[in-house]
Amino acid sequence: MKTCLHGFRRVKDVTQFNGRTKICYGENAINSLEKLKGRHAFIVTDSFMVKVGFADRIISGLERANISHTLFDKVEPDPSLETVRQGTVQLLSDGADLIVALGGGSAIDAAKAMMYFAYKADPAKGKAQLVVIPTTSGTGSEVTAVTVVTDTAAQLKIPLIDEMIVPDIAVLDARFTRSVPPSVTAATGMDVLTHALEAFVSTKANAFTDLHALHAIKYVFRYLLRCYRNGDDMEARQNMLLASCMAGMAFNNSGLGVAHSIAHTLGGLFHVPHGKANAVMLPYVIRFNSFDVRDRYRTIARKLELPCDTVEQGNESLIEAVRWLNSQMGIPNRIRDLGIKEDDFQTGIETMAGHAMDDACTTTNPRRPSKRDIRQLLRQAY
């Protein structure tokens, strides 16, 4: 995976936590749109959001704030460079001073990339305000400086990281997540867990990222299965949305780890949904890291009230708990059960190991892997 790192300037011996996004949440969080200041909004979403009337709900809020709009509803899952190009061209000619992203990580990431490229193309117009309304509880993209765009020809997911694309406002209204089908609830929820777990053991973890990560982990174990089993359980939906956002705040500051590096390449090469790829890899990566993280996994196990008399028991308990959560939601233990044929997997293994080594997430993994380690992890997980 190509890596494009901009914007983060780290000063030696200074630890930072940046939580710049204003977060509006609660039962009627969407009403906060009426307070927006702006002239013209460019709404970035997908056709499903239009079909089920969610986009109309946003448009009504904007109209009440006297803000006109243009609708771009062509975002596909894992947005392509071509979609981002089309949106950027339209955004540049539209003259919007507000960008509203409505959807899962794909719509949000597309909007962030469009904003970035429009600004780079014409900085004189200034940066539009970015308002984000997530409809999945997964990526945390509503508070991160990350956008992931897919180069379909090269089968590569390209992350762009820049503080400029951190959203200004995130609106967390769980009613937009009620329609998420169980399989997407499961995959996106396991993405939240992977963000939080990888942030907690990252080489850049700090007191503030720990706080957000631990809270998110606790909430995932408490509320994800409830969302999966009953999508209308709004208490669980709201708390998963909070968990997703908190995990996003954690990893935005700490970085992630090797589960993500491998999930990115599995997504790019074999189109495995991002959260599902993370869910399958997570137990293998916990075991791979366990020698190097001292008692960090045991701390999590203790928080979850799992058996953890020794560090080793804590590590094993956590692995078992993740496997159990996966099994309850029909997520397999092995890559082979994700529908990837053995021949294709073996052919792709060298490419995947290369992409995972180059991935920015690998740099903050607590155990620095070699290419051979990644190959081995992939083989074990297959």
Ligand SMILES: NC(=O)c1ccc[n+]([C@@H]2O[C@H](COP(=O)([O-])OP(=O)(O)OC[C@H]3O[C@@H](n4cnc5c(N)ncnc54)[C@H](O)[C@@H]3O)[C@@H](O)[C@H]2O)c1
């Ligand atoms: N920017 C970041 O920080 C970051 C972090 C992790 C992942 N990502 C990226 O985000 C993307 C994945 O995002 P995602 O997991 O949210 O999925 P997604 O946005 O790709 O959506 C998955 C599917 O669910 C549907 N969907 C979304 N909301 C729905 C709702 N409320 N009801 C019914 N269906 C709904 C979408 O239409 C789509 O078909 C990937 O491209 C991944 O690489 C970004």
Ligand SMILES: [Fe+2]
């Ligand atoms: Fe993720």
